[in-house]
Amino acid sequence: MKKSLGRTLIFSCFRAGLAQKVATLAVPLALLVSVAGCRTTNEDVNRWASTVQGPKKLVAVLTHDKYPIDLRVESGLALIRMKPRNGRRVGIEGSDDQAGLMASLAQMAPAERTILVSRLVPALEAEIKKPPPVVQGGQVAADPSVPYKDAAFALLKHEGGRLVPDDQLRRRLRDALSSWISVNFAQRFDDSSQMYSVKQMVGDLRSDAVRSLPNQMVPGAAKVEAMAELVADYGDPPTKLAASQRLVTIATETASEAWIRQKSPGVEAANKAAKLAPTADQFKQQLETYQEEELVRVFTSMKRVGGAPVVDYLLAFAQDGKQSPKKRAAALAALQGHLDRNSGKHADAVLAVAAAPDTPPQVLDVALQRAGEFPRPVVVSRLYALFDSKVWKVRWVAAELVLRMSDTSQLPEFFEHIGKVQGMAMTEPLRYGGLIAEMKGAMKPVDAVTPYISSSRPVPARLTALGYYFNRGTAADLPKVSHLASDTAKTPTCAKDDEGCEWTCKLDVDGKLEAKDVKTVGEFFDFCLKPAMEKRPAR
Secondary structure, eight states: OHHHHHHHHHHHHHHTTOGGGGOOTTSOHHHHHHHHHHHOOHHHHHHHTTSTTHHHHHHHHHHOTTSOHHHHHHHHHHHHHSOOBTTBOHHHHOBTTBOOHHHHHHTSOHHHHHHHHHHHHHHHHHHHTSOOOOOBTTBOOOOTTHHHHHHHHHHHHGGGGTTOOOHHHHHHHHHHHHHHHHSSHHHHHHOTTOSSOHHHHHHHHTHHHHTTGGGGOOTTOTTHHHHHHHHHHHOOHHHHHHHHHHHHHHHHHHTSHHHHHHHHHHHHHHHHHTTOOOOHHHHHHHHHHHHHHHHHHHHHHHHHHOOHHHHHHHHHHHTOTTSOHHHHHHHHHHTTTTSOTTOHHHHHHHHHHHHOTTOOHHHHHHHHHHHTTSOHHHHHHHHHHGGGOSSHHHHHHHHHHHHHTOOGGGHHHHHHHHTTOSOOOTHHHHHHHHHHHTOOSSSOHHHHHGGGGSTTSOHHHHHHHHHHHHHHOOGGGHHHHGGGGGOOOBOOOOSTTOTTOOOEEEEEETTEEEEEEOOBHHHHIIIIIHHHHHHSOOO
């Protein structure tokens, strides 16, 4: 080692104009090392950082105890700030044929390494905490703190943290890195020059690294989605609550008329640049679409973070009939997994959306999906209340939910409620019968529906029981239901012009399908049920 070091430093002395002092071959090699070592300066160290053999020389100074500690620390810092070579920070991580800072420190005796690391940490802290570069003319300059934070994180991670065993020094590095992440987050999150990405560091630093992120989650901020994701994955409860509150502020601003006014000039400028000349109505639609897209993005972040402020806001938004169906549906979708499953208040809010007669279909569907997240005891009575809706599709989806969360022992309760409904689309009993056929329970579905095919049962209940046979019955089962062929009870009717409420079946007449109106239970048997059962092979 000393021989190699002597040759390296002799070469440096020649380049510095000191050749005459080392020209005599009789001078012992150890003396040459001593003379050259004493002559090595900070200027040499900084110059080597940009030379081909720089890493080797800097490592030699860093690892040799003949050099003053200040010079060795400066050599370590020079290794850190070396520019990448072939995409690698060779000063920190080394190359295929040359050790870098981390490997060099790892090879030192623990006591010697501790001295060096204890001097490196304050220097790294100072560089990491320097303000980020100012954006000028829309251009972002390279962040000079990146190599220092990469080195700090490498010290914490290399060989399982063995390089920094002192808890106080580790805490100082963690605090510095956490602070670095929370400053200028958007630019640093996307900085591709890093050895370790922000997301990778947060995965190790965890809650410490995201505690300050909610402070940057403000209207108009970039990378809100990324901040929300990190807080959701690693934040502690207070941090998540703060993020939840911030997201509500952002959503409120984004959904406002003030947001529309603020964005109007930018949309207008974009139209001019694209040589578009929209009408006033078209321009208004552009802004509304833009607002809708941005708000849905905020809702996506809300879904990641959750929290009471988010839930309260989204429930209120979903109930606001003035909002577009897409936005209301997105608000309900963002509530997935965040509702209090034992809260009657939350269940009532969701089902209030479903029960409203003017709720658009896409909103209704998502509302009832959320209702399905509650335990049966919390929502079943509320779902049965929806059976009285004048909109058959509301009852249809509510009844599906009841069946999906029930077993065959609970079918009598279902048949009691379905038997009282006013108006029914033919889609309903057919769908209910299919769901009943899939139900679990001590009693088989076929046995559970048998009591309800009696002519003494209410027509809606009777038709629902027949829906089971429509989906599962075979020709062998026809004797069980053939008594209904003469049933003259009228099938239910819906409100006039109610879409999708027709009672018709297509019957094969002389090889051609012919639509037949179904006006009685007997006609339902003849035109719909019997043909379906005859075609199905016996099990």
